[in-house]
Amino acid sequence: MARSRAPAPALAAAGEASLSMLSGIGPAVATKLEARGLSSLQDLWLHLPLRYEDRTRLTTIARLQPGVAAQVEGRVSAVERGFRGRPVLKVALEDDSYGTLVLRFFHFRAQQVSQFAVGTRIRCYGTAKPGHLGLEIVHPSYRVMGSNDDDELGDSLDPVYPAIEGVGPATLRRFIGLALDRLPEESTLELLPPDWLSGLGLPSLRSALLTVHRPPPDADLGALAAGRHPAQRRLAIEELLAHHLSLRRQRMALQAHHAPSLRGQGALVRQLRDSLPFQLTGAQQRVFEQIRKDLGKAHPMLRLVQGDVGSGKTVVAALAAMLAVERGKQVALAAPTELLAEQHLNNLRAWLEPLGVRTAWLAGKVTGKARSKVLAEVASGEAQVVVGTHALMQDSVVFKDLALAIVDEQHRFGVHQRLALRDKGADGRSVPHQLVMTATPIPRTLAMSEYADLDVSAIDELPPGRTPVQTVALNNDRRPELIQRIALACREGQQVYWVCTLIEESEELDATPAQATFESLQALLPGVRVGLVHGRLKASEKLATMVAFKAGQIDLLVATTVIEVGVDVPNASLMIIENAERLGLAQLHQLRGRVGRGSAVSRCVLLYQAPLSAMARERLETMRQTNDGFLIAEKDLELRGPGELLGTRQTGLAGFRMADLARDADLLPGVHDLAERLLAEAPDVADKIVRRWIGTAVRYASA
Numbered sequence: 001m002a003r004s005r006a007p008a009p010a011l012a013a014a015g016e017a018s019l020s021m022l023s024g025i026g027p028a029v030a031t032k033l034e035a036r037g038l039s040s041l042q043d044l045w046l047h048l049p050l051r052y053e054d055r056t057r058l059t060t061i062a063r064l065q066p067g068v069a070a071q072v073e074g075r076v077s078a079v080e081r082g083f084r085g086r087p088v089l090k091v092a093l094e095d096d097s098y099g100t101l102v103l104r105f106f107h108f109r110a111q112q113v114s115q116f117a118v119g120t121r122i123r124c125y126g127t128a129k130p131g132h133l134g135l136e137i138v139h140p141s142y143r144v145m146g147s148n149d150d151d152e153l154g155d156s157l158d159p160v161y162p163a164i165e166g167v168g169p170a171t172l173r174r175f176i177g178l179a180l181d182r183l184p185e186e187s188t189l190e191l192l193p194p195d196w197l198s199g200l201g202l203p204s205l206r207s208a209l210l211t212v213h214r215p216p217p218d219a220d221l222g223a224l225a226a227g228r229h230p231a232q233r234r235l236a237i238e239e240l241l242a243h244h245l246s247l248r249r250q251r252m253a254l255q256a257h258h259a260p261s262l263r264g265q266g267a268l269v270r271q272l273r274d275s276l277p278f279q280l281t282g283a284q285q286r287v288f289e290q291i292r293k294d295l296g297k298a299h300p301m302l303r304l305v306q307g308d309v310g311s312g313k314t315v316v317a318a319l320a321a322m323l324a325v326e327r328g329k330q331v332a333l334a335a336p337t338e339l340l341a342e343q344h345l346n347n348l349r350a351w352l353e354p355l356g357v358r359t360a361w362l363a364g365k366v367t368g369k370a371r372s373k374v375l376a377e378v379a380s381g382e383a384q385v386v387v388g389t390h391a392l393m394q395d396s397v398v399f400k401d402l403a404l405a406i407v408d409e410q411h412r413f414g415v416h417q418r419l420a421l422r423d424k425g426a427d428g429r430s431v432p433h434q435l436v437m438t439a440t441p442i443p444r445t446l447a448m449s450e451y452a453d454l455d456v457s458a459i460d461e462l463p464p465g466r467t468p469v470q471t472v473a474l475n476n477d478r479r480p481e482l483i484q485r486i487a488l489a490c491r492e493g494q495q496v497y498w499v500c501t502l503i504e505e506s507e508e509l510d511a512t513p514a515q516a517t518f519e520s521l522q523a524l525l526p527g528v529r530v531g532l533v534h535g536r537l538k539a540s541e542k543l544a545t546m547v548a549f550k551a552g553q554i555d556l557l558v559a560t561t562v563i564e565v566g567v568d569v570p571n572a573s574l575m576i577i578e579n580a581e582r583l584g585l586a587q588l589h590q591l592r593g594r595v596g597r598g599s600a601v602s603r604c605v606l607l608y609q610a611p612l613s614a615m616a617r618e619r620l621e622t623m624r625q626t627n628d629g630f631l632i633a634e635k636d637l638e639l640r641g642p643g644e645l646l647g648t649r650q651t652g653l654a655g656f657r658m659a660d661l662a663r664d665a666d667l668l669p670g671v672h673d674l675a676e677r678l679l680a681e682a683p684d685v686a687d688k689i690v691r692r693w694i695g696t697a698v699r700y701a702s703a
């Protein structure tokens, strides 16, 4: 057969061909596949396995280990059908190892029940866990072994694909197999420069796809399971490249818009700076100068300011706002909770009103006449700096001339919310500048990849006079000693936070654990003024308690993690975090940032419930060792992976088919260089790579 060397057209013919050409895919199935973004052969090639199941071996029941997936075979020794609030089917299996394994089903059909006659041979695959009667597997995949069935084991790993609603796993596997049979030749499929790839010692795309979908019997199974097989790295590289290119393109699209240039004399900036009771840190000055430069341009700024808790982001935002106000424009500042937004409002009022700048407040609880009044002031331009919560993003809020949209703790907002705010200043000709702030330090590698469409500034220095928080981990059985310590601290005029950790997020609304702690501490600490804040209180109640705490009228504040963001009480110098072993590093660090804001030595006690898992131990140890948010973030990335770090759903970080930013971080610098090179030398190739991996759907329009 003659080798086809025709590049693009052949690819279009092969990869972009519709799925209806595959046997078994009629219009109904095609619609289901399409709903999950699978419409071409190429989409099926890139529907990559989530993981693998190892059916190449049988494990005896006696040697099954909880938590480890395995394949076993046994004969049915008993069947029980019951009802415990819902129907349950339990099937006991035995093998020659004298072990018993229970298979438990919650969803089953009558026909399934009749399959499990006593004595029937069953081969099943799943992860066993301890149950009432020994090990059990819930909903295993299984096969009834007839007498003529061959007993042969699989000779390679079985890929498990992301499920598609309405298309069974076996059918999906068959479709993918058919699509793979039509993989074109290497030269047609490969888009990356060959010299670049060979330099890395990685396989071609064609060979990589075949390996991950149909691992050969001699493949390195360990590497495949860990996602570090060269074939997987080859795919990860191209995927990372596609995402990077896509973000870069969105950034370029944004740059094509106009924005109001906010260059001016800077008189208001000077006045604000002179009126502050402190000197800006070097980092604050540097970041503000970066922002000032951006705002002076006639193109929209999109800058992320990351600064550890307490690094002083708010004042930088206020200075930026002054540049807009001086040009007669409006500024919006949105924060994710009322507590935080109101704290911003108080700060900004104190700083700006003496300069004659008018602020306005808009939150969900501002209703009726008060709301109409604020809306009118915003619409007329009378309100120059508008502070609020999500309420700012509602349709009824119309600005006269919004030039700068500031979003604090941006990871708590969805991208669409940020865009909704921005669009309030877009008038077809011009788009406002955007400043987003986060206290979650982002490891450099992540910032480079996930925020390729943003400029990133770091306030990497704390204001002077802060002493690092001393952190200890304490077993819960030493609680009585701790209570004595608290009594002493309060007598000395120190203020204390006691943070109750909720087991599940849904408990945010359940006040009982915090309420109970509050009551017990009150009883144990006579003479100490104890306060309580939790998620179920009204914002006004929360605020009143926080204000009383700030004013020194409360000594010990029992709180759920609602105090996590932004709250500032410099006199608080002791924090107890209960059940600290349940929290992730980022959250622990955020919480701890509430103390150590004054000049007194601050302490943080991580109260844990033994026994600790290895991971929890490592987290607590990290917290004991360092106060550096960037180090903690790196560690967090290492321990948890990036999805959780950034709030997967909100940032669009989700949706990698192969790449994993933590695991594949070493690939990123190369991906960067390659992106530069492609954009400069072969923009059409860049387009194809983005189309191949991301499709035409815009992941999130930063433009």
Ligand code: ADP
Binding pocket: 278, 279, 280, 281, 284, 307, 308, 309, 310, 311, 312, 313, 314, 315, 439, 463, 464, 566, 568
């Ligand atoms: P964050 O970056 O966590 O949002 P804030 O903006 O709330 O930090 O600032 C924390 C505290 O530090 C505030 O009380 C603020 O007034 C104060 N602050 C900010 N910058 C400085 C500085 N350069 N010197 C001293 N205190 C500062």
Ligand code: MG
Binding pocket: 313, 314, 408, 566
């Ligand atoms: Mg803040």
